[in-house]
Amino acid sequence: MERNMKEMRGSTSDIISNLPQSVKETILVCLPIQEAVRTSVLSKKLRCLRLRSCVFKSPPEVKGFSRLLELVLYEVVVTADILSSLISNCPLLENLSLKSSGSLDSLEINPPNLRFLCCEIHACSICLKNTARLETVFICLKDFMNVDVITQAETSKLVTLFGSLPVIEFLQLEYDTVRYMSAGGVPKRLPTSLNNLKTLKLFFVCFEKVNEISVILCLIRSSPNLEKITIVVRRSETADVIDHVLQLLEMQDWSDASSTETADVIDPVLELLEMKDWSGVSLNQLQVVQLGGLYGTQS
Secondary structure, eight states, X not given: OHHHHHHHHXXXXXXHHHSOHHHHHHHHHHSOHHHHHHHHHHOTTOOEEEEEEXXXXXXXXXXXXXXXXXXXXEEEEOOHHHHHHHHHTOTTOOEEEEEEEEEESOEEEOOTTOOEEEEEEEESOXXXXXXXXXXXXXXXXXXXXXXXXXXXXXXXXXXXXXXTOTTOOEEEEEETHHHHHTTTOOOSSOSSOOTTOOEEEEEEEOTTOHHHHHHHHHHHHTOTTXXXXXXXXXXXXXXXXXXXXXXXXXXXXXXXXXXXTTHHHHHHHHHHHHTTTOTTOOOTTOOEEEEEOOOSSOO
C-alpha cells in the first residue's frame, strides 16, 4: 500500500483523475459548491459539470474549465457577468443547458465548439457569437425588457442571431422569443440561407402580431430544406384570430380580405396560406406541418 502511494505521488498523473467515477461523484456531492468548483484546479479530467438549485459564485482563482465538454445549470442563481465569463472560458464546450431561476439583463454565448444549446432563462437579450458549429438550438426567453424598448433595436435581432448559426439543423423557439426576434425589423429572407435546418418549432406565437408572423415567414423562406414545421398558437389569443381565418377560408373571393377591419391579422396569415411571394423556395423536402393550440373555435 505504501509503495502504491509513493508511485502515485511520483506519477505525473493527478490522484483525483484516477479515482473511480462513483467515488468522485460522492466526494463532490459532499463538498460545498465553491470547493467542488475548485476541484477543477486539481483534476485535469473534470469534463461534465451539472449544478442544481444553488447560488453559483465562481471563486476568483477559477477562471474556467479548459477541458469541460458539458455544462448544465438547472435553477441556478448566477449573474450574467459570471455566467458569460464561465462559458467563454470553456473553449471545448459542446453541450450547454441553462434553466435559470434568476433574472439576467443579457447573456453572451460564444464557445467555438458548441453543438447543442438549451437556454430557458429570464433575460432581456441573448447574443450568440463564434458559434459556427451549433446544430441544435432551444431558446426560451421569459419576462424580457419592455416591448417599446425591444422594438427600438437598431439592428435586426433575427439577422444577428442566425448569422451565428450557419449549420443549424434543429431550432425551437418558445414564449416571447419570437417577439424578441422581431425587434429591429424582419427581412423577407435572411442574408444567408439556413440550408441545414430540417426541423423548425415555434411555440406560443401570437397570430395577432404581424411582426411575429413575419418572423415565421422569414425563417421558412430562408430554410429551403425544411422537413418538419410545428407552430403552436397562444391559447388565450386563439379564438378571435382563428375565427377570422375561418371566415377567410369561407370567402369565395379572397381579394376582399384586405379591405376588412381585420386586415392586419388576415394579410400575414393569408400570405402563409397562399405562400405568396415565395420565389426561389420550393420546400420540396417538407414532410410534416403541425399547427396546434387552436381552441375555442368552430369545428
